[in-house]
Amino acid sequence: REWLEWEDRRRAAAQQCQSQRCPPSSRAQLTRPRRSCRDPAVHSALFSGDLQQIQALFQDEDTANMIVETHTAPLTIAAARGYTDCARYLIQQGAELDARVGGRAALHEACARAQSDCVRLLLTFGAKRHTPLHNACANGCGGLAELLLHHGACAAVPNGAGHTPMDCALQAVQDAPNWEPEILFAALLDYGAQPVRPEMLRHCANFPRALEVLLNAYPCVPSCDTWVETVLPELWQEHEAFYSSALSMVNQPRRLQHLARLAIRAQLGSRCRQAAARLPLPPLLRDYLLLRVEGCIQ
Template sequence: MSKETFVFTSSTLRSLRLQREMLEWEDRRRAAYRQSASRRYQPVSRSLLSLPSPTRRPQYCRDPAVHNALYTGDLARVRSIFKDEATANLIVETLSEELVWSAELGLWVLTPQKKHTSPLCITAARGYRDCVKHLLLQGAEVDAVVGGKAALHYSCANHRAECTRLLLSYSANPNIISEEGLAPLHLCTSQETLPYLLLEYGALVNQNTRDRRASPLHVAAKHGLDDHVKLYLCYGANIGHRNREGETALNAACASADRPEEAGRYYRVVKRLLESGADVQVAGRKNHTPLHNACSNCHFRIVELLLQHGAEVNVSNCAGYTPVDCAVQAVEDYLEGEPERMLKFCALSPRTMEVILNSYDRILSCDSWVESVSPEVWQEHQVFYDSALGLVNQPRTLQHLARCAVRKQLGTRCHQGIAQLKLPSSLHDYLHLPFEGYLK
């Protein structure tokens, strides 16, 4: 093998392919944006007295010493370098090697990539308030979009409160749009970000992203930010707004609640949205309702909350699956989140219960669902329910443990992988968790 080459794993190749697709999509989007912007520009005849002053030709800086002064926040050196409007508006250019897909060569190659930013963007992103103030006093353009974003985008995304307040006090536009179509509010994606500063200075709470048509409320709900959601609702956020895929903020919150350690955050967001009048029946991407999303994440508390607010349990998504179907399909991926606590919602269906309980290598407890079974149903399916109770905290058979190990190893490729195993048809059926009417 040549020393200049190295082996790509399948996951690396998949990531590189996705990156190539994203780069191609981004190139097309930016080209369309530039073309649209050029169409919107219409020259206006002016008298000689009102002719604008000649546009200043941009100056590029590639000096590592200047870069170092900005990135380290060296105020003394910044003051000595940036002494006027021309230097304060320099375009800082950096060069880095990136893997880029070459259609001509048919492979990924390391290609030098130029990146542009401004002194104001660099210092605002890192919270160097004194450097930001000096640049502004020297005439730095507060709303200049260099390299795709303005200084306010960077200070908000990196939750630099002092720099954000300073930029706004120097008349920074709180609704300025980046090349990606994002306003500063859309970059408030963590608990530490400070949307209240932007709102105080006139940020539009219902401004949407250009491509996905997502509002700040969508962004806050997607990231489980209850304080942000509360603030936006107080400022009049449209709780019923649907993005380009037809999803509301409630859909976004339920779909994103996929980590057990963050369950409490998303529960509070969903609770607040429902109490504020969010429609629990709205279906978004792939015709998923909030209940479909919550069941797909095995988030039993959100499921219970949605049901209390009238969520429809029998509605089907575009693939014909009900919320219970989504829960059954996802149960193996969320064993740490105690999905067995969702069993009380399907305890009256022994067939569903059998599939779910057989997804475990042991049955820890039946307390979460046993009381939900009516005496009539218990009597009709007594063999199954008695077998389930009899296995609580008892070892399962070696055959069942082997089945659990094989299914866990196959993961999301379970059904496809089982068909490729060279096993007798009876074992194929056994791995697919067939209905037997009892547990063993």
């Protein structure tokens, strides 16, 4: 696997160098008509991930970019189903990374279906990253979101509906059980997301660790009126220390240590996570800078 990832990076770099040396002419940049194919054998090979059949059927750039029976691009099908070897072959044959045949590009589909290996492959070859981040957040895929952020996705850009990745993550908290939303929230904040609007805190009121991360992004704890009534009684009893500390700190001055943390984070901006790793700090202090969960608001 390490060799394959190295080879993918080498090929991606070679393609980039080639495109810089020989930029396409204005004529070549025009959108060419795509071939359509309704052959069931093509459809079957793509949906089953039959690499040998795909190698036999897609042997040049035209075939790699044709529209298949489901009105979708071959690369989008392979990426959505997690067929990494098939996706790699199609890319090497010239499949367009960001083609939106049928609605969404290959990276969007791979993120929506949590196909992390295909996401990594597409990112290596330079697929565009912004809207896929919204998909990853909306599906509660923290690992994919961090991968996209690490490759340059913007944590603050809104999608077509005006929602930021943080908005999508907040709305996914209730819909994606058995995950750790605090990890995704911290990553988004580390990569430049703004603190959430106080009225949005109700979405994670029953996730105390996630709520703590979001409250620590403010210089002062905002009013709890929007979320306190939604906390389940049994959860309040289990995490009473945290919830009581949050209530007691509403509109109260925070510690100088916390304000210093926010000042440093503001200075680092969207580079906070990478910069923190390079700062000569003890591990505990570095974790504190990156909004480590402590179990109470101080």
